[in-house]
Amino acid sequence: MKHKWLLIPALLVALVGGVAAALTAAPSQNSGPVAAMPLIFSTYPEGGHAHVSVDSVRKDGRPRILAASPGGTLTLTGLLGSQKTQETVSVARFRISCWVSNNISYTPYQRVVLPPHLDPTVHPETLPVTGTMTVPPCTSTARTPDGAYSGSICIVVGAREGGDLGATCEKFLITDGVLPGPELPAVGAAGLVPLWRAVTEAELKSLEEKGAYSLTRGLEGKYFFPTREQAENFKRLAEERGWGTYVVTEAQIEARYLAKAESVAAAGEGPAYFLRARFMNLVKLIRIIR
């Protein structure tokens, strides 16, 4: 019982701060991996459309509140690591909950084997955990300094199934109607829209050198997809066809600028945007996914 009370402050730290403390469960009596609470580094919802009010605070370059449609599918990725000097085992799952807790759903548990963290002076190696969930029909919203939200998306971890001990969460907001993404946002719309593009090795080199997308001589614009899945599909198609090695990149643009782009639908590839040269400085490279 005393041990249980000791866990509660740590859990609160994890929920509020977004980073869970490393808590060790009872040592295993067997040789082999030790059951342990991993560090939670981050959780990335994808497949919904990021959307924040213009003056919202952003964290680590990402919107704080994700807009989503009820019934839509979100793909979630969390990064887990350990600070143990021996190999450890933990479990993780994703949770979506409406803020008034009238709807809570989970993905199945996934077992994670975390490598030992031998050098405390370097960042622990992280392992991705992914899951897919349906956005619940939350019926009410709460207001925070970051804006309104309908619920939270969390990755929760523990030393064993049924024993969630820590979490890191992101808020989401249920929106009516079509989200920015497949369709162009309305002129004057506020918010940030994620874009995805599979790039060649040559474009990757340019991105790494300049930190931004640019057009080579003769090109008037670039195509971007509204979802990561489309970019991954294009990468696969391109590599199967022998066009070389492709890398998926994530970008971001303000909705008010995207509203002025050309929106198209490509057979077999789906919706896409054509962004002309004047947009290149407005598209921000967020990350390169290797």
Added chain:
Amino acid sequence: MTVRAKVLLRTPGLRQPMPLPTRSLMAWIGTDPQGRPYLLGVELDIPDKIALNPEESDLVAEAEFWYEDAGRYVKPQAEYRLWYGGDVGTIKIVELTEER
């Protein structure tokens, strides 16, 4: 089914020379239910040229339409607008050279 074909190109709407081969130009095969241009991806190349130039016409090019269902659209004598941020010309299928 993806299709390779010999095509005739007109590119009056290009603003600057487009390096070859290119996968930037698309065949404009219709409009989707949301009113967006519905495009077919194609790789274009002309073996003895390094670029497509504005205002060129009757250029014989090799085209590879990579969409699996391309055979529905790529047929001899079929002609489509070329799309590159807008209408920049035409692509006309002369003959199919490979279907797979």
